[in-house]
């Protein structure tokens with residue numbers, strides 16, 4: 001494939017390319033969005049009767065209807081902005097606009113009017129995902145994907161109509177859009193989700209997700225003035241057999257320390273991360289690597305897989321994620337979308353679908369081989385009643401209840417210790433991926449060391465529960481494999497649910513005899529962070545009985561080795577103010 005066929009996308013040329021493309025496709029209609037299941041009959045069924053039972057109390061959600069990708073997160077004049085893909089008319093995907101919310105703490109949000117919605121020839125067919133870049137002089141600009149009436153995907157920009165309004169309520173889409181048109185050689189129905197731009201060597205650069213056949217591609221574009229963009233000869237990166245790349249994210253991290261970096265940072269102490277969302281599997285993966293700003297090439301390290309088996313920001317229900325640099329607190333923050341796992345009829349009946357996960361601070365692990373994640377510290381302001389469990393030993397088959405908190409809406413941190421790693425089962429490499437192990441060895445299948453962990457959203461009789469637990473296997477002396485599982489299978493027996501046994505390996509040395517776990521529990525979501533944020537898993541679950549005060553929280557051990565709960569602290573979590581009218 002020749003990647004060099006690109007020119008400045010002048011409008012006249014764009015129009016020409018468009019005709020050419022339609023001709024090439026024999027005049028047939030370009031296939032629309034493959035990423036979401038489409039239910040035309042439900043797209044505009046507005047709901048007034050919002051069902052509360054599985055709604056979250058402190059995750060980001062609008063009052064009703066469908067949401068998906070987080071878009072253009074940024075901080076401007078001390079105020080956080082989050083835009084997101086939103087269907088104003090119904091609880092399934094469709095009619096997508098950029099909804100807009102603002103916050104002073106990333107926890108409590110005020111809804112503003114929609115920022116971007118279809119209105120011009122370059123976005124009348126849809127306003128899809130994109131990112132914000134803050135240009136010198138504190139001037140935010142949004143790059144987003146617009147679809148025209150023929151569903152051709154192109155990249156547009158929008159700018160604040162009034163820079164003195166810190167809420168940036170109104171956005172203008174200038175008439176010189178589109179900025180980037182899919183020229184020949186680019187798949188015009190898989191050309192979307194521009195990243196935050198970075199500046200190097202005198203050029204602004206952005207990356208756009210795409211595919212050619214089954215090769216996933218991150219197309220690279222450059223511009224001197226942010227208005228005229230030229231496709232680079234080579235993509236920033238591409239990988240065969242990974243299918244369409246959506247929502248790429250490309251950003252620098254420090255080699256050492258937890259501070260985040262501005263997206264344009266380069267230097268000796270800097271590594272780069274490329275994350276992509278795989279349309280085919282609806283999972284994401286990332287690599288750590290080296291960015292060469294002269295060649296504009298990204299070379300992933302050979303320590304992490306570059307494909308299906310790659311590292312995941314979250315091994316559960318998490319997609320279309322995007323980071324931004326929070327200059328308020330010098331950190332890089334990750335947002336991700338967690339969709340519903342119940343049938344679409346239930347979404348329509350409950351009137352809403354989709355949440356954003358709790359924003360996480362991200363930094364490079366000191367081993368240089370993976371990212372670390374931790375819920376933003378601000379979420380702790382919602383901690384209410386606190387209970388602590390002193391040192392407690394759990395023999396095989398024992399559990400202990402954590403009483404005195406609202407277990408349906410809680411934050412729990414626990415440190416486990418184990419005395420005898422010798423009884424760990426031998427790891428068998430033919431078992432394959434972590435989720436396969438978890439699916440075969442659920443929380444009730446006794447092991448050597450583990451399963452041990454917590455049972456969230458549990459009924460008192462364990463009819464329903466969502467266990468989050470570890471298993472430790474022995475590879476050889478002093479070498480172990482640790483699996484973290486979040487198993488939705490026993491969470492509920494309502495029909496039609498998607499209930500995976502999500503799992504990830506935890507790259508941690510357990511010879512010190514300890515493992516920590518934190519879970520944010522919020523009615524229909526459990527977000528877990530193993531070993532201080534090395535492995536994260538988000539599960540969406542829909543208990544029928546373990547709701548409100550009937551939800552319980554336990555620590556348990558079903559393995560041969562005695563496990564000690566060294567320390568367990570749990571808090572009831574208060575509701576956040578989310579997207580209702582009012583002050584921030």
Ligand SMILES: *[C@@H]1O[C@H](CO)[C@@H](O)[C@H](O)[C@H]1NC(C)=O
Pocket residue numbers: 031034187188189190211212213214244
């Ligand atoms: C272009 O993208 C569309 C949508 O993902 C896909 O159906 C089609 O096969 C792609 N064509 C090529 C040549 O990759």
Ligand SMILES: *[C@@H]1O[C@H](CO)[C@@H](O)[C@H](O)[C@H]1NC(C)=O
Pocket residue numbers: 302303
């Ligand atoms: C991985 O890359 C490092 C240098 O970055 C090199 O020393 C090492 O040999 C490589 N390993 C493999 C398996 O290619």
Ligand SMILES: *[C@@H]1O[C@H](CO)[C@@H](O)[C@H](O)[C@H]1NC(C)=O
Pocket residue numbers: 342345346494495497542544
């Ligand atoms: C979905 O709706 C059906 C019909 O009302 C109900 O029986 C079922 O419990 C609902 N599922 C969930 C997960 O709430």
Ligand SMILES: *[C@@H]1O[C@H](CO)[C@@H](O)[C@H](O)[C@H]1NC(C)=O
Pocket residue numbers: 478479480509510511512
């Ligand atoms: C884990 O730590 C122990 C003690 O610090 C050390 O002896 C061992 O070699 C380490 N294991 C690995 C796989 O790094």
Ligand SMILES: *[C@H]1O[C@@H](CO)[C@H](O)[C@@H](O)[C@@H]1NC(C)=O
Pocket residue numbers: 281282283318319339340341342498
């Ligand atoms: C979320 O919903 C489940 C169940 O319908 C699907 O299996 C997932 O593919 C989907 N995830 C995304 C990212 O769309």
